[in-house]
Amino acid sequence: MEDPGGTHDKCLVKTKVHSTGLWGRDIDGMDYRFVTYSLPRLFLQLCIMFGLTQALHLFFLKRFRLPRIISELLAGIILGPTLIGRFDWIKTNMIPMYEGQYVDLLSKIGFLLFIFLSGVKMDPGMVPRSGAKAWTIGIPSVLLPYVILKYLSRKVLNDHVWTHIHRYRHPAIQNTLGIQSFYSFPVTAVLLVDLKIINTELGRLALATGLICDLFSNLVSTIIANISVGVMSAMPLVSVHSFALSSGLILFLVVTVRPLSAMIIRRTPEGEAVDTFHVLFMCFAALLATVLADNVGMNFHYGPFILGLLVPDGPPLGSAVVDKLDTLVSGLFAPLLVTYSGTKIDLLNLFDLRFLGVVWITVMVCYVIKCVAIFLPALACRVPLRDAAALAFILSTQGVVQISSYHNSLVNQTYDTETFSMLTVAALVTAAVSHIMVASLHDYSRAYCGYERRNIEHLSKTSExxxxxxxxxxxxxxxxxxxxxxxxxxxxxxxxxxxxxxxxxxxxxxxxxxxxxxxxxxxxxxxxxxxxxxxxxxxxxxxxxxxxxxxxxxxxxxxxxxxxxxxxxxxxxxxxxxxxxxxxxxxxxxxxxxxxxxxxxxxxxxxxxxxxxxxxxxxxxxxxxxxxxxxxxxxxxxxxxxxxxxxxxxxxxxxxxxxxxxxxxxxxxxxxxxxxxxxxxxxxxxxxxxxxxxxxxxxxxxxxxxxxxxxxxxxxxxxxxxxxxxxxxxxxxxxxxxxxxxxxxxxxxxxxxxxxxxxxxxxxxxxxxxxxxxxxxxxxxxxxxxxxxxxxxx
Missing domain, CATH: 3.40.50.620 (HUPs)
Known part of the structure; x- marks a missing residue:
C-alpha cells in the first residue's frame, strides 16, 4: 500500500536490545534468553573482559613487573578462538560475529579519545626547547629505519629474494614495514610511568626524543603517503590535491581551535573549573576532526591528535579535559581495543608457516634496526652505555597505537587472520622484552645512590x-x-x-x-x-x-x-x-x-x-x-x-x-x-x-x-x-x-x-x-x- 507496484523487497527484523528479565521466555516459538538481547550481552562482555584483565594483572603478571598491556592482550587471547572462544556456546551467545560491532565501536571511540588526550597532555613547546641531544637522537632514529626498511622492502619483494612470498602477500609485508617505522609518544609515556622513571634524567630525555620522533615520523609518513597516492593513480595532481586538503585541514584546526580555547579560558573565572559544556564540546570536536581527517585522505587518528596538540595543556582547559576523561578513556575504553583485538587472534589455525616465519623475521629485523638507530646516536651524544640501551628499548616498544594499526589492516583485509595474529603476538613479545630490559638496565631505586659521604656529621668545619x-x-x-x-x-x-x-x-x-x-x-x-x-x-x-x-x-x-x-x-x-x-x-x-x-x-x-x-x-x-x-x-x-x-x-x-x-x-x-x-x-x-x-x-x-x-x-x-x-x-x-x-x-x-x-x-x-x-x-x-x-x- 505504501509502494504500489514497487519491486523493492522488504523484510521485518525484530531488534532485541533490552531484556525483559533474567529468565528466558518462549515468544512466538522462539527462546528469548538473557544473553539473546544486545545490551545485556554487551555489558556481560565488558564485565568478563575487564574482570579477566584485572585478575591476570593483579594476581600474576604484576609480580613479574610486566606492563598492563600484556594482561589485556592475554585476556583477549583467552576469550578468543584460541581457547574458550572455540566452544559453540561461547561463539553463539557471548561474542557472535554480527554483534562484535558494538564492542568494536566502543573500542574505536575509546582509542580516538585516547589519542586526543595524548595530544592534550603533550607540550608542543617542548619540541623547540628539547635541546641538541634530543634532536640529534630523534632525527636519525626516524630517517635511518625508514630508509633501510624501504630498501629492504624493494630488495625483498621487487627483486624476488624470497620467491615463496606470493604477490598477494606483498601489501602485508609493506604495511608491516611502514607500521614498524612509526614511533608513538603515548606508548613511550605509558611505559615511563609504569617503570616509575618519568622524572629521571633518562625519562626526560626519552620524553623529549619520543615527542620529536612521533611528530617527525607522522610528518614523513603523511608526505610519502600523499606522493604514493599520485604515483599509484598515475596522476600527480592527486598528490597535490591530497596534500592541499591535508594542509587545509591542519590550517583550519589551527585558526579555529586556538581562538576557541583562548575564549574558553578567558570566560573561566580564575581558580574555578572549566564548565562541563566546554569539555563536551572538545569531545565533539575530536570526533569531528576524525571525520574530516578521514575524508581528506589522512589517517583517521591524525585529526584528534592534531586537535589535542592545539588545546592548551595544563589548567584550566587542558587539565579539565584530562580530569573528566582520562580515567574513563585510559582505564576503560583504550584497554578495550587491545582486549578486543586479542579476541581476533587464532593461534590454532595457522597454515602458511613459511610466510609466518617471514613475518617474524620482518618484525625482529625492524625492531633491531630501530634499536640500533637510537642506540648509536645516543652513544654519539655521550649518553652512558646502559642508559643508551634503555633509551633504545623505550622508544622501540610497541603498544596500543601499533595494535590499532594492525587491527585496521585486518579490517581492510590487508592482513589475514594468520598475519594479524602473529603481528599482535609480536607486539606482546616486544612490549614485554622492552619492559624487562629497561627495568634491568635502569634500576630507578639506585638512580641517586650516594657513594660518597653527604651528611652533616662528616662535613669538615670549614665546609659549607x-x-x-x-x-x-x-x-x-x-x-x-x-x-x-x-x-x-x-x-x-x-x-x-x-x-x-x-x-x-x-x-x-x-x-x-x-x-x-x-x-x-x-x-x-x-x-x-x-x-x-x-x-x-x-x-x-x-x-x-x-x-x-x-x-x-x-x-x-x-x-x-x-x-x-x-x-x-x-x-x-x-x-x-x-x-x-x-x-x-x-x-x-x-x-x-x-x-x-x-x-x-x-x-x-x-x-x-x-x-x-x-x-x-x-x-x-x-x-x-x-x-x-x-x-x-x-x-x-x-x-x-x-x-x-x-x-x-x-x-x-x-x-x-x-x-x-x-x-x-x-x-x-x-x-x-x-x-x-x-x-x-x-x-x-x-x-x-x-x-x-x-x-x-x-x-x-x-x-x-x-x-x-x-x-x-x-x-x-x-x-x-x-x-x-x-x-x-x-x-x-x-x-x-x-x-x-x-x-x-x-x-x-x-x-x-x-x-x-x-x-x-x-x-x-x-x-x-x-x-x-x-x-x-x-x-x-x-x-x-x-x-x-x-x-x-x-
Whole structure:
C-alpha cells in the first residue's frame, strides 16, 4: 500500500536490545534468553573482559613487573578462538560475529579519545626547547629505519629474494614495514610511568626524543603517503590535491581551535573549573576532526591528535579535559581495543608457516634496526652505555597505537587472520622484552645512590652546609624558614639553601623543573604549566624574599625551584636536585598539619608516600619537620628572645647526625642547646661496638662545652629502665623546648625503647618521632626527625 507496484523487497527484523528479565521466555516459538538481547550481552562482555584483565594483572603478571598491556592482550587471547572462544556456546551467545560491532565501536571511540588526550597532555613547546641531544637522537632514529626498511622492502619483494612470498602477500609485508617505522609518544609515556622513571634524567630525555620522533615520523609518513597516492593513480595532481586538503585541514584546526580555547579560558573565572559544556564540546570536536581527517585522505587518528596538540595543556582547559576523561578513556575504553583485538587472534589455525616465519623475521629485523638507530646516536651524544640501551628499548616498544594499526589492516583485509595474529603476538613479545630490559638496565631505586659521604656529621668545619628544603603549602615554607633562621652561617661555614616548591602536575604528561631567580615573581614556564602552582610559588618566593632580606648576606645563598610533576614521582625531582647540588640534608614537611586548637586539618597520603620513598632513596641525609607553628603563634605565655633546642640522644648514626646539626644551631645568637642522653639502668646491656666509640667521640665536644660554663650548651643524662620511663621523660620535654631533634633509627634491642615500637602509628618516624608526632600534644614544640644518609657500596 505504501509502494504500489514497487519491486523493492522488504523484510521485518525484530531488534532485541533490552531484556525483559533474567529468565528466558518462549515468544512466538522462539527462546528469548538473557544473553539473546544486545545490551545485556554487551555489558556481560565488558564485565568478563575487564574482570579477566584485572585478575591476570593483579594476581600474576604484576609480580613479574610486566606492563598492563600484556594482561589485556592475554585476556583477549583467552576469550578468543584460541581457547574458550572455540566452544559453540561461547561463539553463539557471548561474542557472535554480527554483534562484535558494538564492542568494536566502543573500542574505536575509546582509542580516538585516547589519542586526543595524548595530544592534550603533550607540550608542543617542548619540541623547540628539547635541546641538541634530543634532536640529534630523534632525527636519525626516524630517517635511518625508514630508509633501510624501504630498501629492504624493494630488495625483498621487487627483486624476488624470497620467491615463496606470493604477490598477494606483498601489501602485508609493506604495511608491516611502514607500521614498524612509526614511533608513538603515548606508548613511550605509558611505559615511563609504569617503570616509575618519568622524572629521571633518562625519562626526560626519552620524553623529549619520543615527542620529536612521533611528530617527525607522522610528518614523513603523511608526505610519502600523499606522493604514493599520485604515483599509484598515475596522476600527480592527486598528490597535490591530497596534500592541499591535508594542509587545509591542519590550517583550519589551527585558526579555529586556538581562538576557541583562548575564549574558553578567558570566560573561566580564575581558580574555578572549566564548565562541563566546554569539555563536551572538545569531545565533539575530536570526533569531528576524525571525520574530516578521514575524508581528506589522512589517517583517521591524525585529526584528534592534531586537535589535542592545539588545546592548551595544563589548567584550566587542558587539565579539565584530562580530569573528566582520562580515567574513563585510559582505564576503560583504550584497554578495550587491545582486549578486543586479542579476541581476533587464532593461534590454532595457522597454515602458511613459511610466510609466518617471514613475518617474524620482518618484525625482529625492524625492531633491531630501530634499536640500533637510537642506540648509536645516543652513544654519539655521550649518553652512558646502559642508559643508551634503555633509551633504545623505550622508544622501540610497541603498544596500543601499533595494535590499532594492525587491527585496521585486518579490517581492510590487508592482513589475514594468520598475519594479524602473529603481528599482535609480536607486539606482546616486544612490549614485554622492552619492559624487562629497561627495568634491568635502569634500576630507578639506585638512580641517586650516594657513594660518597653527604651528611652533616662528616662535613669538615670549614665546609659549607647545603640544604634542600621542600614545600607543598605556605605553612611548610613558614616552618622551614624558622629552621633556616637558626641554622648558623659564617665566613668559615657558609649556608647554601635550595628551596623546592612541589606542585602537582595536572592535564599534561611532561614534568617540569623550573629554576627561579630570587625576586622574579613571574616565570613564563611555570605560568604556562600551572597557573595555580605559579600563584603559590609567588607566595613562597615572597616568604623566602623576606628571609633573604633579613638574613642573606655573603655567607648565605638562597635558590628557589618549582617542580611540577605527578605526586608519586616527586621524589625523583627532590633526589635529582639534592644529588646535583651535593646537598647534605633534605628537609621535608610532615604529612599532617594542625590548627591553633590542635585539630588535625591536613593528612596527605601523597606527602606521606613522598617522605617514605625519600627515606629509602635519597642521596643524602633526610629530616622530616613536624611543625606546630600555629600553636606557637597563639601561645599565651610571653614571648622570649631565646630559642630552646633539644637533642634526644641514645646512640647510632641518626642520633649523631641530629646532634651535629644541633651543634651548628647552637652557634646562632639566641639559641640554647640541651643534649639529653638516655642511658639504660642496666649498664651491662650496653655493648662495646664501633657505634659506641663514635658516639663517645661526638659527645666529647658537647661535654666540654657544657663543663666550660657555656650557658648556651647543656648536657644531661637520664637513666631509664624501659620505654615507659623514656616516654614520661620525653613528654616532660615537650613543654620546655621549641625544637626537639631525634634520630629515626635505633638498635632494636635498646632497653630505653623497650615496648615503644609496638605502638607505632607512623613507623617511618621511628619510636621517638612517632611519640612526638601525636595529635594530643598541646605545646607548640616542633620536631625534626633525622635519618643519616645511606651509603651504598659500589
Amino acid at each position: 652546609l647545603r640544604l634542600v628544603t621542600c614545600f607543598h603549602r605556605l605553612e611548610d615554607a613558614v616552618a622551614a624558614r624558622k629552621l633556616l633562621e637558626v641554622s648558623f652561617s659564617s665566613k668559615e661555614t657558609p649556608l647554601v639553601i635550595y628551596s623546592l616548591h612541589l606542585a602537582e602536575l595536572v592535564g599534561r604528561v611532561t614534568p617540569l623543573l623550573i629554576d627561579h631567580q630570587l625576586g622574579q615573581m613571574k616565570t613564563s614556564a611555570a605560568a604556562a604549566a600551572s597557573p595555580a602552582a605559579n600563584s603559590r610559588s609567588q607566595k613562597l618566593v615572597a616568604v623566602l624574599r623576606s628571609f633573604a632580606q633579613q638574613h642573606c648576606n655573603e655567607f648565605v645563598t638562597l635558590n628557589f625551584f618549582t617542580a611540577i610533576s605527578l605526586p608519586k614521582f616527586m621524589h625523583d625531582d627532590v633526589s635529582a636536585l639534592a644529588f646535583d647540588k651535593l646537598a647534605s640534608m633534605i628537609i621535608l614537611p610532615f604529612h599532617r598539619k594542625w590548627n591553633h586548637l590542635g585539630r588535625l586539618i591536613v593528612d596527605s597520603s601523597s606527602m606521606r608516600l613522598l617522605n617514605r620513598t625519600l627515606l629509602d632513596l635519597a642521596p643524602c641525609s633526610v629530616g622530616i619537620l613536624i611543625d606546630r607553628e600555629k600553636r606557637r603563634m597563639h601561645r599565651r605565655s610571653p614571648s622570649s628572645s631565646s630559642y630552646h633546642v633539644a637533642v634526644i640522644f641514645m646512640g647510632g648514626a641518626d642520633d649523631r647526625e641530629a646532634l651535629c646539626y644541633a651543634k651548628r644551631m647552637s652557634n646562632t645568637p639566641g639559641v640554647q642547646l640541651t643534649v639529653v642522653r638516655f642511658v639504660p639502668a642496666d649498664h651491662n646491656a650496653e655493648k662495646t661496638q664501633w657505634d659506641a666509640v663514635l658516639d663517645s667521640e661526638v659527645l666529647k665536644e658537647v661535654r666540654h662545652l657544657a663543663q666550660s660554663n657555656d650557658t648556651k650548651v647543656c648536657y644531661k643524662e637520664e637513666t631509664v629502665k624501659d620505654g615507659a620511663e623514656t616516654a614520661c621523660t620525653v613528654h616532660e620535654m615537650e613543654h620546655v623546648f621549641d625544637l626537639i631533634l631525634v634520630g629515626r633509627r635505633h638498635e632494636t634491642n635498646l632497653p630505653q625503647l623497650f615496648g615503644l615500637s609496638q605502638w607505632n602509628d607512623i613507623p617511618e618516624l621511628g619510636p621517638l618521632g612517632d611519640m612526638l608526632a601525636i595529635q594530643h600534644i598541646r605545646s607548640p614544640v616542633s620536631v625534626l626527625v633525622v635519618q643519616q644518609q645511606y651509603v651504598k657500596n659500589k
